[in-house]
Each structure stands twice: as C-alpha cells, then as structure tokens.
Amino acid sequence: xxxxxxxxxxxxxxxxxxxxxxxxxxxxxxxxxxxxxxxxxxxxxxxxxxxxxxxxxxxxxxxxxxxxxxxxxxxxxxxxxxxxxxxxxxxxxxxxxxxxxxxxxxxxxxxxxxxxxxxxxxxxxxxxxxxxxxxxxxxxxxxxxxxxxxxxxxxxxxxxxxxxxxxxxxxxxxxxxxxxxxxxxxxxxxxxxxxxxxxxxxxxxxxxxxxxxxxxxxxxxxxxxxxxx
Amino acid sequence: xxxxxxxxxxxxxxxxxxxxxxxxxxxxxxxxxxxxxxxxxxxxxxxxxxxxxxxxxxxxxxxxxxxxxxxxxxxxxxxxxxxxxxxxxxxxxxxxxxxxxxxxxxxxxxxxxxxxxxxxxxxxxxxxxxxxxxxxxxxxxxxxxxxxxxxxxxxxxxxxxxxxxxxxxxxxxxxxxxxxxxxxxxxxxxxxxxxxxxxxxxxxxxxxxxxxxxxxxxxxxxxxxxxxx
Numbered sequence: 504x505x506x507x508x509x510x511x512x513x514x515x516x517x518x519x520x521x522x523x524x525x526x527x528x529x530x531x532x533x534x535x536x537x538x539x540x541x542x543x544x545x546x547x548x549x550x551x552x553x554x555x556x557x558x559x560x561x562x563x564x565x566x567x568x569x570x571x572x573x574x575x576x577x578x579x580x581x582x583x584x585x586x587x588x589x590x591x592x593x594x595x596x597x598x599x600x601x602x603x604x605x606x607x608x609x610x611x612x613x614x615x616x617x618x619x620x621x622x623x624x625x626x627x628x629x630x631x632x633x634x635x636x637x638x639x640x641x642x643x644x645x646x647x648x649x650x651x652x653x654x655x656x657x658x659x660x661x662x663x664x665x666x667x668x669x670x671x672x673x674x675x676x677x678x679x680x681x682x683x684x685x686x687x688x689x690x691x692x693x694x695x696x697x698x699x700x701x702x703x704x705x706x707x708x709x710x711x712x713x714x715x716x717x718x719x720x721x722x723x724x725x726x727x728x729x730x731x732x
Numbered sequence: 733x734x735x736x737x738x739x740x741x742x743x744x745x746x747x748x749x750x751x752x753x754x755x756x757x758x759x760x761x762x763x764x765x766x767x768x769x770x771x772x773x774x775x776x777x778x779x780x781x782x783x784x785x786x787x788x789x790x791x792x793x794x795x796x797x798x799x800x801x802x803x804x805x806x807x808x809x810x811x812x813x814x815x816x817x818x819x820x821x822x823x824x825x826x827x828x829x830x831x832x833x834x835x836x837x838x839x840x841x842x843x844x845x846x847x848x849x850x851x852x853x854x855x856x857x858x859x860x861x862x863x864x865x866x867x868x869x870x871x872x873x874x875x876x877x878x879x880x881x882x883x884x885x886x887x888x889x890x891x892x893x894x895x896x897x898x899x900x901x902x903x904x905x906x907x908x909x910x911x912x913x914x915x916x917x918x919x920x921x922x923x924x925x926x927x928x929x930x931x932x933x934x935x936x937x938x939x940x941x942x943x944x945x946x947x948x949x950x951x952x953x954x955x956x957x958x959x960x961x
C-alpha cells in the first residue's frame with residue numbers, strides 16, 4: 504500500500520473533531536485541500552473549533568454530529584472510548600452504506616480512570632469491531648490513526664515522518680483510507696490486514712504512551728522493510 | 733535508552749538456539765564478539781547448530797538446555813510458545829537469581845494450529861509474565877526480540893536497521909539487555925516499560941506477520957520521534 508491512491512472527493516467529517524486527535528486530523532486533512540466538517544455533540548463547540556481551524560485551512564465548518572455526517576463520504580470517528588458507544592447509537596439514523604466509517608477509538612483503561620498504558624478488554628475484540636457491530640448494516644468500517652500524536656498533527660510546523668496502520672475487511676475501503684492518509688504529507692498508509700487486527704493496532708496507543716513517558720518524546724510507528732520507505 | 737550500554741561479560745546462552753530466531757540471534761551476537769552457547773532439548777542438535785554457527789562466528793558451543801544455562805549470565809529463551817512451559821519446568825533446577833532471563837516467546841495461535849496472525853490469551857497476561865511466574869524466585873525476566881525477522885538476523889549480509897522493544901520491571905536489567913541489543917549492528921533498544929507491557933509487544937509479532945503476508949516483505953518496527961534514530 505502506498506500513498507498514491509487518490510484523496511477523497513467531497514468533504515470528510517470528523518466526529519469528535521473538537522478533541523485533540525480529531526482537531527489535529529482536521530488541520531492536516533484541511534491543509535491537504537480536503538473540505539472538513541467538524542462534528543461535536545455540542546453544535547456551538549463544533550463551530551468554535553471550525554472557526555479556529557479556518558484560520559489555517561481553507562474549508563471547514565462545524566456542525567452537531569448527526570448533521571455533520573450527512574453528505575460526507577468518509578466519517579472519522581475520533582472520540583474517547585467512554586463515548587464511542589453512545590456516539591454510534593446517536594448516529595444510527597444518519598449512517599448509511601454510503602459512509603465509510605474510519606474508527607480511531609482506543610479502549611484505554613483511562614476510560615474507567617485506569618492507566619493510559621493499559622487497555623480494557625472489549626467483548627467484540629476491539630473498539631473498531633464494536634463500531635462495526637453498532638453501525639447500521641452495510642456501513643463499512645476501517646480502523647486507523649491510532650499511533651499518530653495528536654499534538655504533532657496539530658503542530659503544522661512539524662514535519663511528520665511515520666506510518667498509519669490500517670485494518671479493514673475490504674481492500675477497496677482500505678485503499679480509500681490509504682488515499683486519505685497519503686494526502687497528509689509525511690504519513691504513509693500500511694495495510695495491516697482484516698478489521699480483527701485492530702485488536703493489536705489499538706494496543707499500540709498505550710505502548711506509545713509508555714514510550715513517551717519514559718523518553719519524554721512524542722513517538723510514532725514506522726514499519727521497516729517495506730518497499731516504499 | 734541507547735545502545736551505549738556495555739555488551740555482556742561472559743557467554744550468552746540461547747535456549748532454543750536451534751530454532752530460526754534463536755539461531756539468528758546466535759549469529760548476530762556471536763559476530764559482535766560475544767561467546768555463545770546454543771541450547772536444545774537434544775544435545776546432538778545443539779552441537780550441530782553450534783558447528784554451523786562456528787563457520788561464521790568465533791566462539792560457539794552446543795549443549796543440552798540445562799547444561800547450557802550453567803555459567804551463563806544472560807539466558808535468552810527462544811522457543812515456540814507450545815514448549816515454553818515445559819522448557820521452564822526443565823530449567824527450574826538450574827536457573828538462579830544470577831541469571832537474567834530474556835524471554836522472546838510469542839503466544840501465537842499457531843501453537844494450537846491456529847493462525848500466526850492471532851494470539852492465544854495467556855492467563856498471566858503474556859508469555860513473558862508466564863516466564864516470570866514459572867522461573868524460580870529471584871530470576872529476573874526481561875521481554876525482548878519479538879519484532880526482528882529471524883531470516884534477516886541469520887542473513888549476515890543484510891544490514892539491520894530497526895528497533896528491539898524491551899519490557900521489564902527493573903531498569904538495571906533492561907539496561908543489561910539494551911547492551912546486548914546494542915552490541916548488534918543496526919539494532920536499537922527501546923525501553924517500553926514494565927514487564928506487563930509484554931502483553932502488547934508480543935502482539936507485534938502477529939501484526940508483522942500480517943504485514944509480511946500482505947506486502948511480501950520481512951518487516952520490523954521502528955519507533956519514530958526518539959532522540960537517537
């Protein structure tokens with residue numbers, strides 16, 4: 504998988520786009536020329552975040568989550584694990600098989616006031632598989648964006664140079680997300696296999712947090728040995 | 733953590749050194765000037781492997797596992813998960829608090845004829861934690877070497893350029909293993925936190941296997957953002 508796939512046509516919606524990871528993705532994708540819709544439970548917070556983003560990217564609006572999803576082809580779900588289930592329940596009436604749902608949720612034990620270097624067991628196997636189970640029939644789910652630092656995404660002066668690990672059950676869907684990733688300078692998409700591999704990839708967030716704490720850095724992941732470094 | 737720590741004084745024993753990963757480590761560590769003892773359940777197989785290794789490295793002998801452990805300071809445990817428990821039971825009388833046990837075991841589902849892209853749940857949390865539980869009181873356990881390709885280790889013409897992720901509960905033990913890793917050209921040790929983090933790091937083997945299958949490569953892991961790239 505390389506970054507050569509086309510970036511998406513039409514706006515990308517980021518549900519939870521007021522959070523650190525979602526906002527960082529909004530800036531980077533917006534900077535790549537992709538129209539962005541920031542979604543939040545609270546319409547006013549969404550609009551405030553969109554105004555802040557609009558200072559550095561050309562096209563960004565803020566809407567309440569359900570309204571933000573309408574008209575989007577790609578929907579990035581970037582919410583704390585604590586809110587993932589409730590958010591997906593609220594999106595049930597608006598998500599359709601037209602949507603490609605990119606789940607970035609990580610079941611950190613921090614959701615129940617545990618450590619950010621530990622995860623919770625999710626009965627479905629991973630947060631992404633929970634998203635697949637909860638999303639309406641036909642919505643395609645791909646898992647991505649677990650290892651990129653929110654702070655480094657939001658710092659547009661920082662040159663990214665790392666990989667985004669992608670899991671999903673359909674090659675076409677992963678290629679579409681690869682196009683999205685490849686649109687961001689310095690990020691390389693890597694196909695990690697079916698959605699069930701999200702069980703592993705979601706664990707990389709607490710691993711990186713542990714490395715960050717020990718080394719006072721903002722680490723990321725690079726897969727070595729691939730033909731396109 | 734950098735590679736600047738000293739390589740170990742005295743021989744390094746590799747229990748399961750006739751296997752692909754163990755043999756590759758024997759070659760690389762031996763090439764770094766460290767005397768190697770290859771251990772196997774079968775003394776003759778150990779000696780045959782040591783003879784093969786001796787064609788390219790200066791000091792290598794082969795012994796039956798229990799005899800191989802005596803006199804070593806660092807013991808690398810590199811056996812299939814299926815054999816880890818039995819091997820540790822057999823080593824109970826010879827492992828002492830003098831030994832630093834470096835566990836490289838990965839609980840691949842392949843142990844029960846499942847997929848190599850899936851793992852088994854280990855009640856203790858990880859194979860490394862099982863090793864800690866089974867080893868005699870006082871034996872120090874560190875987890876490492878899960879993400880380096882056995883084939884690339886054994887190919888001495890290949891220039892390694894990747895990280896080895898290390899988990900353990902004592903900084904001094906991890907520094908000792910970091911010295912071992914740093915003795916191998918092209919490998920960088922990265923401290924990933926306490927031994928419980930082996931739950932995550934052991935999962936990287938099936939992740940890499942999945943990436944290898946999809947990309948026909950021999951992948952490894954590099955942590956980005958660290959000061960010493």
